[in-house]
Amino acid sequence: xxxxxxxxxxxxxxxxxxxxxxxxxxxxxxxxxxxxxxxxxxxxxxxxxxxxxxxxxxxxxxxxxxxxxxxxxxxxxxxxxxxxxxxxxxxxxxxxxxxxxxxxxxxxxxxxxxxxxxxxxxxxxxxxxxxxxxxxxxxxxxxxxxxxxxxxxxxxxxxxxxxxxxxxxxxxxxxxxxxxxxxxxxxxxxxxxxxxxxxxxxxxxxxxxxxxxxxxxxxxxxxxxxxxxxxxxxxxxxxxxxxxxxxxxxxxxxxxxxxxxxxxxxxxxxxxxxxxxxxxxxxxxxxxxxxxxxxxxxxxxxxxxxxxxxxxxxxxxxxxxxxxxxxxxxxxxxxxxxxxxxxxxxxxxxxxxxxxxxxxxxxxxxxxxxxxxxxxxxxxxxxxxxxxxxxxxxxxxxxxxxxxxxxxxxxxxxxxxxxxxxxxxxxxxxxxxxxxxxxxxxxxxxxxxxxxxxxxxxxxxxxxxxxxxxxxxxxxxx
Amino acid sequence: xxxxxxxxxxxxxxxxxxxxxxxxxxxxxxxxxxxxxxxxxxxxxxxxxxxxxxxxxxxxxxxxxxxxxxxxxxxxxxxxxxxxxxxxxxxxxxxxxxxxxxxxxxxxxxxxxxxxxxxxxxxxxxxxxxxxxxxxxxxxxxxxxxxxxxxxxxxxxxxxxxxxxxxxxxxxxxxxxxxxxxxxxxxxxxxxxxxxxxxxxxxxxxxxxxxxxxxxxxxxxxxxxxxxxxxxxxxxxxxxxxxxxxxxxxxxxxxxxxxxxxxxxxxxxxxxxxxxxxxxxxxxxxxxxxxxxxxxxxxxxxxxxxxxxxxxxxxxxxxxxxxxxxxxxxxxxxxxxxxxxxxxxxxxxxxxxxxxxxxxxxxxxxxxxxxxxxxxxxxxxxxxxxxxxxxxxxxxxxxxxxxxxxxxxxxxxxxxxxxxxxxxxxxxxxxxxxxxxxxxxxxxxxxxxxxxx
Numbered sequence: 001x002x003x004x005x006x007x008x009x010x011x012x013x014x015x016x017x018x019x020x021x022x023x024x025x026x027x028x029x030x031x032x033x034x035x036x037x038x039x040x041x042x043x044x045x046x047x048x049x050x051x052x053x054x055x056x057x058x059x060x061x062x063x064x065x066x067x068x069x070x071x072x073x074x075x076x077x078x079x080x081x082x083x084x085x086x087x088x089x090x091x092x093x094x095x096x097x098x099x100x101x102x103x104x105x106x107x108x109x110x111x112x113x114x115x116x117x118x119x120x121x122x123x124x125x126x127x128x129x130x131x132x133x134x135x136x137x138x139x140x141x142x143x144x145x146x147x148x149x150x151x152x153x154x155x156x157x158x159x160x161x162x163x164x165x166x167x168x169x170x171x172x173x174x175x176x177x178x179x180x181x182x183x184x185x186x187x188x189x190x191x192x193x194x195x196x197x198x199x200x201x202x203x204x205x206x207x208x209x210x211x212x213x214x215x216x217x218x219x220x221x222x223x224x225x226x227x228x229x230x231x232x233x234x235x236x237x238x239x240x241x242x243x244x245x246x247x248x249x250x251x252x253x254x255x256x257x258x259x260x261x262x263x264x265x266x267x268x269x270x271x272x273x274x275x276x277x278x279x280x281x282x283x284x285x286x287x288x289x290x291x292x293x294x295x296x297x298x299x300x301x302x303x304x305x306x307x308x309x310x311x312x313x314x315x316x317x318x319x320x321x322x323x324x325x326x327x328x329x330x331x332x333x334x335x336x337x338x339x340x341x342x343x344x345x346x347x348x349x350x351x352x353x354x355x356x357x358x359x360x361x362x363x364x365x366x367x368x369x370x371x372x373x374x375x376x377x378x379x380x381x382x383x384x385x386x387x388x389x390x391x392x393x394x395x396x397x398x399x400x401x402x403x404x405x406x407x408x409x410x411x412x413x414x415x416x417x418x419x420x421x422x423x424x425x426x427x428x429x430x431x432x433x434x435x436x437x438x439x440x441x442x443x444x445x446x447x448x449x450x451x452x453x454x455x456x457x458x459x460x461x462x463x464x465x466x467x468x469x470x471x472x473x474x475x476x477x478x
Numbered sequence: 479x480x481x482x483x484x485x486x487x488x489x490x491x492x493x494x495x496x497x498x499x500x501x502x503x504x505x506x507x508x509x510x511x512x513x514x515x516x517x518x519x520x521x522x523x524x525x526x527x528x529x530x531x532x533x534x535x536x537x538x539x540x541x542x543x544x545x546x547x548x549x550x551x552x553x554x555x556x557x558x559x560x561x562x563x564x565x566x567x568x569x570x571x572x573x574x575x576x577x578x579x580x581x582x583x584x585x586x587x588x589x590x591x592x593x594x595x596x597x598x599x600x601x602x603x604x605x606x607x608x609x610x611x612x613x614x615x616x617x618x619x620x621x622x623x624x625x626x627x628x629x630x631x632x633x634x635x636x637x638x639x640x641x642x643x644x645x646x647x648x649x650x651x652x653x654x655x656x657x658x659x660x661x662x663x664x665x666x667x668x669x670x671x672x673x674x675x676x677x678x679x680x681x682x683x684x685x686x687x688x689x690x691x692x693x694x695x696x697x698x699x700x701x702x703x704x705x706x707x708x709x710x711x712x713x714x715x716x717x718x719x720x721x722x723x724x725x726x727x728x729x730x731x732x733x734x735x736x737x738x739x740x741x742x743x744x745x746x747x748x749x750x751x752x753x754x755x756x757x758x759x760x761x762x763x764x765x766x767x768x769x770x771x772x773x774x775x776x777x778x779x780x781x782x783x784x785x786x787x788x789x790x791x792x793x794x795x796x797x798x799x800x801x802x803x804x805x806x807x808x809x810x811x812x813x814x815x816x817x818x819x820x821x822x823x824x825x826x827x828x829x830x831x832x833x834x835x836x837x838x839x840x841x842x843x844x845x846x847x848x849x850x851x852x853x854x855x856x857x858x859x860x861x862x863x864x865x866x867x868x869x870x871x872x873x874x875x876x877x878x879x880x881x882x883x884x885x886x887x888x889x890x891x892x893x894x895x896x897x898x899x900x901x902x903x904x905x906x907x908x909x910x911x912x913x914x915x916x917x918x919x920x921x922x923x924x925x926x927x928x929x930x931x
Contacts, residue, residue, distance in 0.1 A: 032807065035727075038567055040807060041560035044541040045553075048524065062521040065543045078521050085601035086509065086516040087608060117563035125567060138728045177728050182850040262512040264619035264659075265651055266904075268842070268859075350522050388847040392857045392876065397930035399855055399878060401847055419848065423878075423928060454621050455508050455520060456906035477927055478847050478855065478880050 002162075004069055005154035008051065008076055013156040015080055016053040018094060020155040020307060023049050023067065024349035029113060031144040033124045036132060039141075041117060048349035053079045057089030061352040094329035095340050097309055099158035104303035105166075107296070108199030112146035112168040115200050120144045123208065124170075130212035131174050134220040138182075139175040142212075143193050144203055147460075151306075159308040167299060167460065168202045169195030169446065174216035176223050183222035183418060185403050187211045189240050190386050192448030195460060196297040218404055221416055228405050228420040230476030234380030235422055236373055236469045241402055242362060243445035243463035244386040249426040250282070250289050251360040251463070253395035254316055254324070256331035256341075258355075267452050268393025271426065272322065274335045280322040283430025286468075288363035289317040291326055293342055298359035299446055299460040302345075306353035309342035316360065320431070328355050347457035354453045359444070361464030365436030370467045373437055380408040381475050383420045388478070399423040401478050421478040429470060437466035481525075481630035482640035484545050488527050489632050491547065492554035495561075496532040497634040498576040500763045500803045501525065504909045505593075506625035509600040513617045514608040521595070526908050528763070530803035531557040535571030536564035537804040573804070574790050578636040582760035582767065585641070585752055589668035592644040593626040600624070603648060603674035610678035611652055616685055618678060620650040624669045625909050631765030631803075639767075641760045645911035647903045648672040651860055652681040658691075658873060660684025661839050661860035663706065665899050665913050667757060684839065684861040689872035692864040698923040700835035700891075702828045702865060705898040707838045708817065709914035710856065712747065715883045716811050718849040720773055722784035722799070723809025726791035731852045731884065732779050740779045741887035744820055747774040749783060749799070749812035755899050756814045756915050766798040773812065777888075785810040801910075813910075819917040820893030828892055828920045830868040836877065836926070837863040837870050852883040857930050878928040886921050894918040 005021050012019035025047040032040040048065040049072045060083030062075040124142040131140040146168045154160045171193035173186040188194040188206060196202045237245060257263050258270045272280060282289075293311030295301055302311050307329055315323045325331075327341035344353035367373050374382065383402035391398040405420025406413045424432075444462040451458055479487070481501040488499035503525045510518040527550065528541045538560025542553040565571065600622040611618035624646045632638035649663035662680035664672050703711075718724070719731035732740065741747075751759045751768035761767050764786050772780050784792060785800030788810055799810035822828045829837065839861030847853040857878050864874040894917040901913035 037571065038536060038564040040539070041537070041564045042539045042541070043556045043560065046524075046526075046541075046543040048543065058516045058519070060519045060521075063524065065524045075521075075523075082507070082509075082519045082521055082597045085597040086519060087601065087605045089515045091515070117560065118566055121563060121567050175729060177850070180850055182729055182848070260513075261617070261619065261653075262517050264512055264653065265510060265621055265649065266902075350524055352518055352520055354518075388845055388855065390843040390845045390855045390857065390878075392878075392930040393842050393859055397857070397878065397928060399880070399928070421847075451904070451906065454510055454518075454623075454903070454905065455506070455522070455909065456904040458906055478853070 001067060001152055002160060004072060005152055006160060008072055009154050009156050012053055012076060016055050018156055019053040020153065021049060021051045022306060022349060023152040025150040026348050027148045029146045031120050031124060033128045033142045035140055036128050038121060046348060049075060050349045050352065051075050051079045052352050053083050055080060055083035057091035058083045058086040063350040092330065092333040095332045097329060097340065100161040100304045100308035100310065102161050104163040106197045108166040110200040112200040127172050127208035127212045130209050131172060131216045133213060134216045136176045136178055136220050136223060137174050137216050138177040141173045142208060144170040145193060153304065153308055155308055161304055161308065163303050165197060165302060166199060167195045167197050168199055169193055170203050170206060170208060172208045172212050172215055174219040176219040178223045181223050183219050185215045185219040186385055187215050189446055190403065194446045195299060195448060196444060197299060197301055198297055222404060222418045225416045225418040228417040228476045232472050232474055234377050234469065234471050235473040235475060236380060236382045236467055238384040238467050239443055239465045240445045241383055241386050242465035242468050243447065244389060246360055246362055246463045246465060247447055248389060248391045249395055249398055251357045253426065254326055255355045256325040256327040259325065260331060260334055266454050271394040271396045276322050277324065281320055282317045282322050282427055283320045284433045285319045286365055286433050286436050287317050287320045287430050289360060290363060291316050291358045291360045293358035295359045298444055298462040300358035300462055305342045305344045306346045307344040309340045311342050314341045326355055326357060331355060345459060347459060351455065351457045356459050357461045359462045359464060362436060364439040364442040364466050367435035367437050369441055370437060373435055373467055373469050374408055374413060375411040377408045378410060381420060382406045382408055382413065396426050399477060419478065422473050422475045423477040424473060432470045432472055433468055434471055435469040441466040481628035482638050484525065484527060485630040485632035485638055488529055488550045489634055491550035492529060492531065492558065495558060496575045498530045498764065498803045499632050500528040501630045502908055503628040504625065505595060506909050507595045507597060507600065508621060508623035509604060510621050511604050512619045514611055516604055527553060528803055529553050529557040531561040532573050532575050533561035534565040535573050536561050537573050538564055539804055572790055574786060576633040576635060579631050579633050579639050579765035580637055582639040582641050585758035585760055587643040587667055587758035589644045592624050592646055592669040595624055599669060603672065606674040607650055607678045610675060610682060614682050614686065616652040616654055616682055618650055618652055621903065622648045625911065627909060631761060633765065639761050639765055643757065645757050646672055647901065648674060648677055649903065650677045650681040652685040654685040658685050659860045663900060665901055687873055691873045691875050693875045693929050694877065696927050698925050700832045700922050701838060701924040702825065702918065702920045703838045704918050705916045706840040706900040708916040708919055709900040710841045710844050711883050711886060712815050712817060712914050712916060714844055714846060714854045715852060716815065718846055718852045720782050720812055721809045722782045722788035722792060725782045726788050729850065730782065731850055732782060736779050738779060739777050740884050741774055741777040742890040743777045744890055744893060745774050745777050745887050746818035748772045748816055749814050750816040751814040753814065753816045753915060755897065756816060757911055757913060759814060762798045762800040763803050764796065764800040766796045766800065768798040771797050783810045783812045813912040815914045817916040819895045819897050822892050822894045825918055828894060828918055829865050829870060832865045832868060835865040836874065837865050854883055855880040876930045877926040878930050879924065880927040881925040886924055889922045890919050891922055892920045
């Protein structure tokens with residue numbers, strides 16, 4: 001395969017300003033139980049080659065399944081033909097990058113694909129049984145999934161590198177229904193389960209059977225909980241919701257392709273100007289956000305991105321001020337950055353790389369534990385686990401709703417409340433952040449359904465976050 | 479080999495048991511543009527073979543994109559192993575198994591010229607769009623895309639079915655130096671229907687509407703929605719109310735409401751796979767033939783969409799809405815929604831009775847808040863205007879809608895006579911082009927919870 005990719009790039013070198021090629025083999029396994037019965041036992045294997053060329057400033061990309069030499073050569077011709085038929089473009093040169101060479105495999109203690117299906121289903125069955133103790137629970141779910149991506153990359157600049165990334169995880173959920181009321185509780189996350197880079201040990205560590213009784217009990221309790229009150233109050237977001245808040249209002253807002261308007265046709269643009277580094281106040285001095293493609297276990301971790309840039313750390317916000325963007329070689333060059341942020345990722349072989357999040361995380365603060373944070377609130381609201389999310393196409397005005405909320409009175413948690421929602425405007429909301437919990441409360445939170453691009457690409461990302469507190473926030477808005 | 483040949487080869491690779499093969503072959507071309515320049519161009523040629531095996535009422539599935547004998551045998555082995563593992567965990571399962579598949583009804587869903595996937599056609603469309611935008615000192619953004627898809631289903635019980643379809647979509651967003659934007663799109667079976675010039679002109683006209691942007695405080699207002707905005711709401715109704723799995727599990731918005739008035743009498747919604755302006759589909763991922771399915775008639779809820787699994791839970795048949803063999807995790811969905819038109823001859827006629835209200839071109843980031851209430855939230859985008867004294871008067875700051883879809887449909891006062899096929903055209907995973915055919919409409923007292931800029 002390495003020889004084929006090298007030959008393709010040799011053939012492209014004289015006919016394109018730049019070209020790269022990726023061979024990608026993706027293996028996935030999804031198991032689930034539903035209402036005490038096995039629901040899904042699915043596996044999928046795909047492989048193919050995607051070739052990207054730049055001619056006259058315009059990109060052409062062609063993808064073909066399999067590994068056949070003749071098919072790959074036809075894909076190269078197709079990519080060149082597509083690029084040639086488009087209007088000429090004034091695209092900037094790519095930032096300089098040393099050719100990526102070598103091999104890498106993400107750590108995995110126990111190969112999740114080698115564990116017998118029966119063993120995985122037994123753990124899910126145990127979780128299901130523990131979810132079913134409440135009579136009003138209408139739906140229970142327990143899930144396992146594993147993904148392994150094996151890819152080779154080569155370019156006309158001499159890059160030739162390979163990496164294997166393995167992810168594993170799962171989750172549980174319970175839906176309680178009574179009349180017109182329906183409430184869901186999920187663990188550990190609501191956006192398609194929790195996964196990390198690693199092996200089967202990541203799934204076992206979730207202890208789904210241990211968490212299941214609390215999950216179903218809270219879903220049922222929400223049926224009788226009072227409605228979340230409306231008004232302005234102090235808001236504490238649990239770590240998972242902080243992760244979603246970072247994702248939607250920071251991560252997407254600092255994707256440089258959006259900032260440059262290149263995603264206006266679908267995902268939208270950004271309120272952040274391209275010349276805002278060092279001047280835009282994004283939040284309070286407690287807000288420090290980092291994009292780190294090297295964090296162990298992160299779903300946005302890799303040795304090289306999908307245009308051969310070595311994964312590295314980019315400070316995005318420091319003490320509330322914008323310090324960087326998520327970028328590619330092309331977008332970085334457009335605004336005069338010396339180096340790409342190494343954020344180009346593609347879903348499988350059949351999509352071309354676009355700017356995506358690595359592990360975009362809110363750095364831990366010094367506010368201690370969640371209990372410490374709550375103890376410092378006279379009156380407020382705690383929201384846990386995202387249920388609904390929506391933000392405008394400039395990533396400015398948002399509205400979120402959690403699965404569960406708790407009133408806070410005189411430094412202690414009070415009543416459980418249902419339908420806890422809040423709304424805000426991105427820089428004002430982050431400016432209202434007055435405390436972030438310490439490192440002991442900081443965890444990676446997975447989000448498996450980040451959609452972007454045309455044709456659409458779904459990406460797995462992680463956000464490191466600890467619970468955080470925001471003052472004077474509008475709640476009870478939906 | 480066409481998709482049916484591959485499906486039959488896949489069945490042959492799984493020599494024992496109750497087996498279904500679903501095969502799709504995608505050939506597509508998608509050109510993106512932004513700031514009056516091409517940005518990405520993606521050509522895909524890929525096959526997906528999904529094998530579903532039932533053992534003792536339990537389902538196992540495996541998929542591959544390779545079609546050689548060895549790959550199909552490996553796929554069949556994994557699917558059977560999955561079903562056997564599921565069967566080993568419990569007593570007999572409830573999957574009814576797969577029946578023999580009959581050949582599909584023919585339709586007009588294929589256009590040979592579109593199937594050529596000619597990149598020069600797209601290049602010319604982009605050039606026309608850029609010229610139109612630049613002449614008006616605007617920046618054009620959007621996509622032009624065409625595809626040919628083959629679909630086939632075969633089962634071990636015998637028979638097979640095959641169809642070949644094409645789809646074409648172009649959307650244009652024009653953005654003025656002020657930041658004001660306008661949107662227009664066209665979708666259909668044939669690329670010849672994508673007229674770049676008129677689309678760019680329509681998008682440009684919205685971006686160039688003069689006057690300072692008005693701002694409305696949160697509250698309830700009468701609204702006139704273009705077909706794309708209506709289509710977004712109906713897609714969310716599919717998720718929350720028309721999903722047979724959610725309905726059978728007691729989570730759906732129409733639980734205990736079938737046969738009841740759930741919308742205004744003017745609302746007639748059906749899944750119509752052979753409707754003239756839809757993207758025709760003859761069968762679903764389980765080979766079940768598609769037929770027109772009335773969902774809401776004269777405002778009365780009549781049915782939800784089922785696949786084999788949800789149908790079995792509801793003790794009824796599949797209605798032909800499986801997205802995957804054995805059923806998708808989130809359940810079946812209607813993919814050919816058609817909302818019947820009304821009596822309004824034009825958008826102007828819909829606006830005429832509105833003293834002060836909101837004109838919406840389309841919504842963005844639509845998401846379900848509480849499914850059982852069909853409560854959703856979304857923001858307006860690319861053409862939001864203030865209606866005063868029966869006329870569109872000036873631009874309006876975008877607004878956040880937070881309201882119940884069935885509630886909005888209950889407050890519909892009139893619909894346009896003409897309908898349009900619209901879609902976001904997201905094309906995640908393997909290409910599955912679909913859209914909603916809907917008219918424009920006017921509804922009273924639609925709830926907006928924020929102005930978003």
